[in-house]
Amino acid sequence: MPTLLCHSNDIVDGGARGFDPTAAGRDTVFVVRQGEALFGWHDQCPHEGVTPLPYKRHGYLNKSGSRIVCFAHGAQFDIRTGLCLTGPCKGDSLTPLALFVDGQGQVHCSAGKLAHSLEEKPSRATPECEKRSFSVDSEAAKNECASSSVCL
Numbered sequence: 541m542p543t544l545l546c547h548s549n550d551i552v553d554g555g556a557r558g559f560d561p562t563a564a565g566r567d568t569v570f571v572v573r574q575g576e577a578l579f580g581w582h583d584q585c586p587h588e589g590v591t592p593l594p595y596k597r598h599g600y601l602n603k604s605g606s607r608i609v610c611f612a613h614g615a616q617f618d619i620r621t622g623l624c625l626t627g628p629c630k631g632d633s634l635t636p637l638a639l640f641v642d643g644q645g646q647v648h649c650s651a652g653k654l655a656h657s658l659e660e661k662p663s664r665a666t667p668e669c670e671k672r673s674f675s676v677d678s679e680a681a682k683n684e685c686a687s688s689s690v691c692l
């Protein structure tokens with residue numbers, strides 16, 4: 541069952557925003573916007589499994605906004621693939637979050653395995669997981685996103 545996160549306009553281009561869809565008391569997933577593309581990730585660093593990434597709420601990106609950063613030990617991740625490019629978990633990946641945007645521009649995530657996935661150590665992204673991003677206003681991309689639920 542999908543869980544509403546926000547309206548797509550609530551995430552600024554080049555920014556990131558965290559969400560607490562399971563009422564855990566802290567943000568457990570986050571979405572990064574680059575132009576019309578949204579990228580959803582679980583807020584868990586693969587270095588130590590359950591460590592949240594930001595140093596402050598919504599602080600997922602480096603100063604230039606070009607990479608996702610874990611502020612615990614400085615790992616840096618590619619925004620689009622989740623792959624750790626530098627840091628203590630280089631080569632590991634963030635856990636993707638399947639997203640879709642409805643006809644009103646509301647962003648939803650597939651919450652079926654949200655709670656369960658919080659207990660799992662993130663694994664490397666699979667080729668199927670690389671489909672979890674989509675264009676905000678593309679019908680074809682919405683269909684592609686639906687197939688990415690295998691990543692959760």
Ligand code: FES
Pocket residue numbers: 585586587588591610611612613614615627628629
């Ligand atoms: S916990 Fe993220 S880099 Fe160490």
